[in-house]
Amino acid sequence: MKSLAELQALRDQVKNNMGIRSDDSGNIRVVVGMATCGIAAGARPVLSAFTEEVAKRGLHNVTVTQTGCIGICQYEPVVEIMEPGKEKVTYVKMTPEKAVQVVVNHLANGNVMNEYTIGAATK
Amino acid sequence: MYRSHVLVCGGTGCTSSGSARIIEAFEKELDHAGLTEEVKVIKTGCFGLCALGPVVIVYPEGSFYSRVAPEDVQEIVEEHLLKGRIVKRLLYTETVVEDQVKSLNDTDFYKKQHRVALRNCGVINPEDINEYIAYDGYQALGKVLTEMTPDDVIKTLKDSGLRGRGGGGFPTGLKWSFAKASVDDQKYVCCNADEGDPGAFMDRSVLEGDPHAVIEAMEIAGYTIGANQGYIYVRAEYPIAVKRLEIAIGQAREMGLLGKDILGTGFDFDLELRLGAGAFVCGEETALMTSIEGHRGEPRPRPPFPAVKGLFGKPTVLNNVETYANIPQIILKGADWFSSMGTEKSKGTKVFALGGKIHNTGLVEIPMGTTLREVIEEIGGGIPNGKKFKAAQTGGPSGGCIPAEHMDIEIDYDNLIAIGSMMGSGGLIVMDEDNCMVDIAKFFLEFTVDESCGKCTPCRIGTKRLYELLDKITKGKGTLEDLDKMEELCYYIKENALCGLGQTAPNPVLSTLRYFRDEYVAHVVDKKCPAGVCKALLNFVIDRDKCRGCTLCAKNCPADAIVGEVKKPHVIDTSKCIKCGACMEKCKFGAIMKK
DSSP states (O other), X not given: OOSHHHHHHHHHHHHHHXXXXXXXXXXXXXXXXXXXXXXXXXXXXXXXXXXXXXXXTTOTTEEEEXXXXXXXXXXXXXXXXXXXXXXXXXXXXXXXXXXXXXXXXXXXXXXXXXXXXXXXXXX | OOSEEEEEEOSHHHHHTTHHHHHHHHHHHHHHTTOTTTEEEEEEOOOSOGGGOSOEEEETTTEEEOSOOGGGHHHIIIIIIIHOXXXXXXXXXXXXXXXXXXXXXXXXXXXXXXXXXXTTTTTSOTTOHHHHHHTTTTHHHHHHHHHOOHHHHHHHHHHHTOBOTTTTOOBHHHHHHHHHHSOOSOOEEEEEEOOOSTTOOHHHHXXXXXXXXXHHHHHHHHHHHTOOEEEEEEETTOHHHHHHHHHHHXXXXXXXXXXXXXXXXXXXXXXXXXXXXXXXXXXSHHHHHHHHTTSOOOOOOSSSOTTTSOGGGSOEEEEEHHHHHHHHHHHHHOHHHHHTSXXXXXXXXEEEEEEESOSSOEEEEEETTOBHHIIIIIISOOOGGGOOEXXXXXXXXXXXXXXXXXXXXXXXXXXXXXXXXXXXXXXXEEEEXXXXXXXXXXXXXXXXXXXXXXSSHHHHTHHHHHHHHHHHHHTTOOOHHHHHHHHHHHHHHHHHOXXXXXXXXXXXXXXXXXXXXXXXHIIIIIOOOTTSOOGGGXXXXXXXXXXXXXXXXXXXXXXXXXXXXTTSXXXXXXXXXXXXXXXXXXXXXXXXXXX
């Protein structure tokens, strides 16, 4: 470490890893259904894809977490995105590839991907 | 990238209740579930709620699991970490209200606390310098080295109103300005981590949970007074703290944050550890420095003060662990931020180690000016078993007791001294109606007699005589004249002892005499111990009306002092009774009493 600037650069880099330990009440929450039905339908790789993509893009205001079964097992893997002050968006039959697209379009740019939501699936 | 962090307390309290095995269990179960890439397990410092250890916190949910056993880990991994279902039965009950999980910061234990010195304890991994850096670690040092002159640092500290947290309460900025003003070719910075008061463990927790904060502050002190060498004097009885300090010093050196040419500014500073062998007197500053020099730990008269002639005869700044832990925050957030907390003459926060007859045994950090009642009844959760509060002892063997009538006093340096106690390093022992105040005074005097270094007569002989008088009173052989004699002896010791420890040694006696003189009189005149503690003044008797003659007491009496026929009232032979109380504990009918 040769200068204060170097120290500050290191701080900014390692800070990313600590984000989930702070108060996250204002964050966008990505909730992946990880009950038996979700896991059987392939929710694990979906969860990992969200975690990795969110980290890769440095989205500090996003918390990726998991939940139990919400009762629509035929649509698993189900992912809900909750943003403070906005209506909840429910994505169904997710895959890791779709997850990456959701991160890019929805989380990073605010465009809901209607074609993957439960509304589109039940039509 | 990890999506979840599992924080396991690695403080001394939780380590002794098995947190190391919990970490092992997590690593095994996570591996089994294939989650090692997603979930990170971190060993942290103390969370403060030691009574509920071992403690585990899972983020991002912030779930606070208490009293976790290694057998519970599988459930946490499979339910919470894999499926996202919080294991409610293991949550700290205070965080569950009407089946809803609330934030830890809203619980009674945490909501009145304000963490400055403990800000990183239980939050970061103390064995990883990167986590300290992530939370602005070494930024204060960087700011001081690049933007501030030594006089700026001193002014900031003076403006902040920070006073020494070791007990004396001397203004830190003033102390540093004296050391800076002394001219010499070599100066030193020392840290007093020889926490010796019975029941105090604040400094241990800071060293275990956030060792870099102390290192950073000592470097700032070095820059300010013009020293390039520091010593941390830490008790050998704190093996975890010693290990983490060694790791922290090693990592700081490796990263160029300690040693030569720090942050490319040309400033050199290095640190060494010195382990104390457990003598109480080595917590006294002059004795501590004598011990670092390699001599027997004995105090020497002041003046000259350490700022003029300290370690190896050179100007030295010596502060306590908690004082140092505040300093990086003051530099970064400013003097105004710090002085906005607290009372007029005592700024900031103070860490207390809560112990004794209280629900939430543990570590709390409160703004100065919080009342004793808030600390005991709200944060501490009150006194167990519906007993009544009698007194709180602050300042350990140098302090005094605070009776119930002063419970609403705002805690700060000056208020505590005004009522005959002192802040001390921060031990706070709560006593209820079952504690005998004469016995408490005797306990502390026994400690002082044991720990007196013997250099000066008032302490060596005076405390011994004082102890003998107390012993006489607890045995029912005291007289009213003894009380006056004790008081006189107390003042004599206070005025004539060489060091702070001797001068304050009579405080437990003086303050109990002041507030609980009636208990002393009961021992001396009535030959009774009202709390039922002093064995020589007790008799166990059986109530003939309540006794059913079940013979349980007689079977359990180790001295065969209880006689009686089956189904007829029993009697205790007082000449044989050793007053162990076993009969009273066993009696199912409440027929045995102390009189």
